[in-house]
Structures are given as C-alpha cells and as structure tokens.
Amino acid sequence: MANPYVPHPAVIKEIKTETRDTKTFRLEFLDENVKKAYQFKPGQFNMVGVFGVGEAPFSITSNPDEKEYFEHTIRAVGNVTNTIHKLKEGDILWVRGPYGRPWPIEEAKGKNILIVAGGLGLAPLRPVIYYIANHRDEFGHVEVLYGARTPLDMLYRSEMDEWRKIKDFTLRLTVDMVPEGVEWEHRVGVVTVLFEEMDSRPENTVVMVCGPEIMMHFVVKGLVERGFAKNQIYLSMERRMHCGIGKCGHCQIGSKFVCRDGPVFTFEEVEPLPDKIV
Ligand SMILES: Cc1cc2nc3c(=O)[nH]c(=O)nc-3n(C[C@H](O)[C@H](O)[C@H](O)COP(=O)(O)OP(=O)(O)OC[C@H]3O[C@@H](n4cnc5c(N)ncnc54)[C@H](O)[C@@H]3O)c2cc1C
Numbered sequence: 208m209a210n211p212y213v214p215h216p217a218v219i220k221e222i223k224t225e226t227r228d229t230k231t232f233r234l235e236f237l238d239e240n241v242k243k244a245y246q247f248k249p250g251q252f253n254m255v256g257v258f259g260v261g262e263a264p265f266s267i268t269s270n271p272d273e274k275e276y277f278e279h280t281i282r283a284v285g286n287v288t289n290t291i292h293k294l295k296e297g298d299i300l301w302v303r304g305p306y307g308r309p310w311p312i313e314e315a316k317g318k319n320i321l322i323v324a325g326g327l328g329l330a331p332l333r334p335v336i337y338y339i340a341n342h343r344d345e346f347g348h349v350e351v352l353y354g355a356r357t358p359l360d361m362l363y364r365s366e367m368d369e370w371r372k373i374k375d376f377t378l379r380l381t382v383d384m385v386p387e388g389v390e391w392e393h394r395v396g397v398v399t400v401l402f403e404e405m406d407s408r409p410e411n412t413v414v415m416v417c418g419p420e421i422m423m424h425f426v427v428k429g430l431v432e433r434g435f436a437k438n439q440i441y442l443s444m445e446r447r448m449h450c451g452i453g454k455c456g457h458c459q460i461g462s463k464f465v466c467r468d469g470p471v472f473t474f475e476e477v478e479p480l481p482d483k484i485v
Pocket residue numbers: 252261263264265266267279280281282283284285286287288289327330331444445446447448470
C-alpha cells in the first residue's frame with residue numbers, strides 16, 4: 208500500500224463462529240487495485256479499524272496464496288473487538304497493512320518444522336499450515352502441537368481433518384480440561400505434555416511458537432531442556448500498538464519495536480529484553 212497510514216475499506220464477506228468468544232472474518236478490499244497489490248507473508252498482521260471506535264492489530268490468518276480475500280480470527284475482549292463482533296456480512300472494516308516480520312518460512316525450507324500453539328496463538332500459524340500444504344515438497348516433517356482450555360475453545364476444528372491429510376504431517380492436541388458431556392479423544396494437560404510424545408528433534412528443525420506469554424515461557428523452557436537452540440525457536444509477541452509501523456513507540460520493549468522488529472522474534476532475541484517477556 209502506497210501510504211502505510213491510510214486504511215482501505217474492506218467488506219466482510221463471511222463470518223464464522225470459532226468458539227464462544229472468537230470469530231473468523233473473511234474480508235475483501237473494495238478497491239480492485241488495492242486487492243491486486245495486497246500480499247502478506249505468514250505471521251504478518253493488519254491494523255483493523257472500525258470507524259468512530261478505533262483500530263487494533265490482528266494477525267492475518269488466511270491462506271497466503273489466496274488473492275481474493277484475507278481473514279482475521281478475532282477474540283472479543285474490549286472496545287474494538289466487541290464492536291467488530293457485532294458487525295454483519297456486508298459491513299465495512301478499515302484495514303491497513305500488512306506489517307511486521309513474518310515467520311521464517313524461507314529459513315525453514317528443506318528443514319523440519321515444529322509448531323507449538325496455545326489458544327488463539329494458532330491464528331498467526333494457520334497461514335504457515337496453508338503454506339506448507341501448498342508447497343509440501345519444500346519442507347521436511349511437520350508436527351503441530353496445539354493446546355486450548357477446553358475442546359470448545361479450539362480454533363479451526365472443522366479444518367483439522369484436512370490438515371491430517373497433508374503428507375508427513377502430525378497434529379497432536381491437548382486441552383486443560385474437558386467439560387462434562389463433551390467428547391474428547393486426545394490428551395488432557397497443558398501443551399507441554401505433548402512433548403512426551405512428539406517426534407521432533409532439534410536437528411534440522413525450525414520451531415514456531417505462539418500463545419499466551421506464560422505458555423510460551425514453559426514451551427521454550429521445555430524445548431531448551433530438550434536440546435533446541437535459542438536461535439531455532441521463533442516466537443510471536445503481542446504488545447499494545449498505535450501506529451503499527453515503528454514510529455510511535457507504543458509497542459517498544461527495550462530496544463525492540465514489536466510492530467517493526469517483530470512480531471516474530473527468535474528466543475535468542477527476546478531473552479535479554481527487559482520485563483522478562485518469556
Ligand atoms: C501483532 C499482534 C497480533 C494480534 N493478533 C490477534 C489476533 O489474531 N486475534 C485477536 O483476537 N487478537 C489479536 N491481537 C490482540 C488484539 O490486538 C487485542 O485483543 C485488541 O487490541 C484489543 O482491542 P480492544 O479495543 O477490543 O480492547 P481494549 O478495549 O483495548 O481492552 C479491553 C480490555 O481487554 C484487555 N485486553 C486487551 N487486549 C487483550 C488481549 N490480547 N488479551 C486479553 N485481554 C486483552 C485489556 O487489558 C482491557 O482490560 C494481536 C495483537 C498483536 C500486537
């Protein structure tokens with residue numbers, strides 16, 4: 208987009224309810240030129256605004272090879288997100304982006320990939336799964352470990368059967384607890400319980416992690432204990448944002464701007480930063 212501050216109108220084409228507080232919005236830019244020029248890489252985010260309310264950053268969660276539309280999976284937590292949840296198909300959102308440093312897809316080519324996600328943290332990793340499915344021969348073994356609070360809090364459950372059909376792809380699931388009456392045939396426990404059965408080994412593997420900071424803390428600790436190097440573990444960080452393009456300092460942690468230098472960082476990069484983020 209020519210001026211990175213200028214948002215463009217995008218129409219909501221489809222809304223899918225994922226969980227009790229989270230929906231996926233399929234959006235399409237109204238301006239054909241903007242639509243044609245728009246391209247994102249897995250892990251990047253858009254600033255999404257509601258006129259008269261405000262704007263907030265959201266990971267782009269759709270297939271990066273899809274040119275007609277893009278998607279955001281949004282949890283209702285406050286002003287902007289609750290307003291977005293009230294919108295209907297045909298309503299307009301104002302979108303600028305894509306911004307930020309993506310997942311290391313190029314570095315991962317020819318290597319194995321281990322993805323570890325918690326809750327909403329699967330949203331920025333879904334485009335990686337699409338990318339792998341579209342370019343399967345470019346990567347080695349792929350393993351996804353995903354944990355959520357309950358089975359009802361898992362994102363993209365209806366897509367998981369398709370994911371399991373991807374060649375040399377393992378999906379392992381766990382939940383913190385199973386409410387009465389809910390069927391569940393996978394593990395129970397925090398996501399690190401899946402380390403006990405994972406196939407991934409440090410050699411020739413790129414690791415991508417996203418979830419609540421407390422979850423990322425224990426995941427990274429467990430991976431380092433298993434011999435994964437700090438520079439082969441990539442994390443996606445969240446901070447309050449305003450400009451989204453490295454100008455205002457809202458998202459600053461030490462010397463890093465999460466919007467511009469991240470949101471994806473190696474653990475080696477974030478470990479020395481102040482306020483002990485992971
Ligand atoms: C790079 C990046 C990518 C993101 N991707 C996504 C995404 O894909 N989907 C998504 O739903 N969100 C995502 N977020 C978080 C999202 O930007 C915030 O949830 C949003 O800014 C909240 O705005 P609001 O106006 O609705 O809430 P506010 O009115 O600003 O906040 C209301 C209340 O919610 C709390 N709150 C705000 N944000 C969060 C949060 N993230 N988690 C829990 N409580 C919160 C506040 O502390 C406050 O108490 C991302 C953030 C970043 C930085």
